[in-house]
Amino acid sequence: MSQQALTRDHWQPDEAAPCCSAHDCDVLFTILERRHHCRLCGLVYCGAHVSHRLRLRNTADGHAVQWDPDYGQFAPVCALCYESRPGVRQELGVRRSLYDRFMRKRALRIESLKEHSLLAANIFAIEQLPDLSNQSLQSVVRWLPDNSRSACTLCLKPFNVMRWRHHCRVCGTLSCSDCIAPRRVQLRGGSLTADIPVCRRCNHAIDLNDMRARIRIAQSCEVLGLFERLCQLQGNLELMQIDMSQLLARIRVLEMEEAAAGARLATALEDHVQAGEQVALYARVAGEDAERRWKAAQARVADAARRIAMAKEDVQALAERRSMVRPEQNELREHLTRTFAEFEEQGQLFGRLKPQSASEKRVLEAVQRKVHQFLSQNKFQFLRQLVDSSGGRA
Secondary structure (H helix, E strand, C coil), X not given: XXXXXXXXXXXXXXXXXXXXXXXXXXXXXXXXXXXXXXXXXXXXXXXXXXCEEEEEEECCCCCCEEECCCCCEEEEECHHHHHCCCCCCCCCCCCCCCHHHHHHHHHHHHHHHHHHHHHHHHXXXXXXXXXXXXXXXHCCCCCCCHHHCCECCCCCCECCCCXXXXXCCCCCCEECHHHEEEEEEEXXXXXXEEEEEEEHHHHHHHHHHHHHHHXXXXXXXXXXXXXXXXXXXXXXXXXXXXXXXXXXXXXXXXXXXXXXXXXXXHHHHHHHHHHHHHHHHHHCCCCHHHHHHHHHHHXXXXXXXXXXXXXXXXXXXXXXXXXXXXXXXXXXXXXXHHXXXXXXXXXXXHHHCCCCCHHHHHHHHHHHHHHHHHHHHHHHHHHHHHHHHCCCCC
């Protein structure tokens, strides 16, 4: 069953459109630049702006066209009609601002960092004191008066005759004996140690700071160790590549000398055969001239035999020298292969590290780029040397 042709009643007249209807197009219509009607809206466009196709059908009154994705026929439409079909341009739903929540979390995070920094600074100042008397400790941290609180700051249990007040030497707050514990500090650069009472909250904060510092130091040591190993492997690879190039050059020289010796041997054999044929020829001819030629042929036979012996010795000696170089080449090749594999593995370890800051992330990415660049430049050269040294077999 043939489909009904789309109506043209809604089309814009050609004379009413001297240029393309697209707002960002200034193409003027000529004999070469033809007009194209969008079958849905009826406006006139240039060929570049009527490149989409939709399923369309006539409306019930037959004077317009509408989109019908199930039973419509494909027709060219403009980009605006194509993007304006239902389900493409969705309106934004209900908006909710998370700024206040973010600012609250940010404020708590900043307050926690400030508190941890202050505690670390107090611990450092206490370690520089000449003694741990109350007067010296209060010069670092101001203690709360005893009558300022009637209950423990942490557990909120009231102070009484059995539950005494204790000042935390790091933050100066009042705590009970259950919420305070001695903590060892190093005095005068680590030469002396002493215990001072510190509340549970400060102990936890100091332990957390120490743990973070140890993680940063450990990761920094790991990064430095990996980087030093990479530099060492890169230096070894560069030296071994120089050794491999020199070894391949020696092998090529030996092969060229062996080929030249083989050519001399072939020439000497050919001369020996020709001289032998002349000896046999002149031996059957009588006369002084034939005898003279026979003697000259005998001399050429002797010379050819001497050159054959010398060429054979040269070929054998060069083959022995080349066979002595081959094990060294194979050992160096295996060492290079293992070192390249280890270098690539060490480079991949940098991608598995988790950076703690944006600068550390940039450093790790730069190292990975350098590793990739070194491998792409040198490993291909090494593989090409392997192919050349094996006579074209990978």
